[in-house]
Amino acid sequence: MNGWTRKNGHVVAELSQQEAAVIRGLVGQIKDMLTARAEETPQDELAELTGIRTGPSTPPEDRVLGRLLPDFYRRDPDTGETDEEQPEAAGAMRSLYEPELLDTKTGVASVVLDTCPREGGRVVLSGEQADNWMAALNDVRLALGTALDVQDEMPEEPPEDDLRREHLGVYQWLTWVQDSLVDAVSS
Template sequence: MSHVTKTRQGFQVRLEPEETALLRALMEQLLALLGDAPGPDDELASMGIAENAVKPDDPVLARLFPDAYRDDGEAAGEFRRYTEIGLRDGKREAARAVLGALGETDTDTVLDEKRMQEWLRALNDVRLALGTRLDITEDWYEEAGALDPRDPRAPMFAAYDWLTMLQDGLVHALEEPPLEEPPLEEPPPE
């Protein structure tokens, strides 16, 4: 079971091997969903401007990149044109930070405050994606509790629930004082 502790060195995240594998797979899927960054030859994109920025048809991408102006399509499109590339880049960077911290086989990692914030953003993005695919509402716990374990959605509900617990652990660790570590033993006097 995942565990997050604040120490003087940073935030220690301890995951089971299965949790590490799940988190890696989810971050890789998020990166695939976000797509590749524009190439260096795209002049507008190099200035952070999306040439054809439209609300995505995919409900998950529409949730990750919602319209800024719901009642004004033109203003929403213009806002999206100037912000979407930067938002996508930030989401990619956060997902890559999680992948970079996981290592191949290690299940323990120590995060500094910046990495902790990246983890929180990436976990939130994955939870939004899963929640949209599962059509999770405020009453989702009732549905998940009554879900037949043979239901093909059961693993996705379990992953969503686990991500929620991990994210909650990270948030609580941010608020806590560091654990006191035992003092180093001093050598005996000569």
């Protein structure tokens, strides 16, 4: 891939078969994780009557999924203190807003899977599709960065014996793909 460019009102790139497979594979995994979380939603008779969906009131236990679906308030990682005056309100907020967040995230993943050619090749995106790609790539980077424990102070080239080395290369490549897409959309 040589990066994204803007042509005739569209954002365009050429993906190799391997690049398309990496993007499709990672976006598909994120979509599967989010879909599984959506299926954990408790059955609610009131929601069935009113059409107002609710979700789980507790955050995901999985660290990666927790990064994709963060709490609706800030928690100090050292002390555990929150900026929420009523801690039970956080569960209510999650229950109300998580279903919409899951729909949005699985929706952007679907757009990527629909527009990324399985065998590689030319990708031509409208402005809205490009926005969806940016959001989905961001979710993949958040998940991968969490799984790999990416830190600000990490060296760009990890030591040869670092087991994360190969995966960090994928993370860095995705960062470049997303940055290139942002530049093309902004130009």
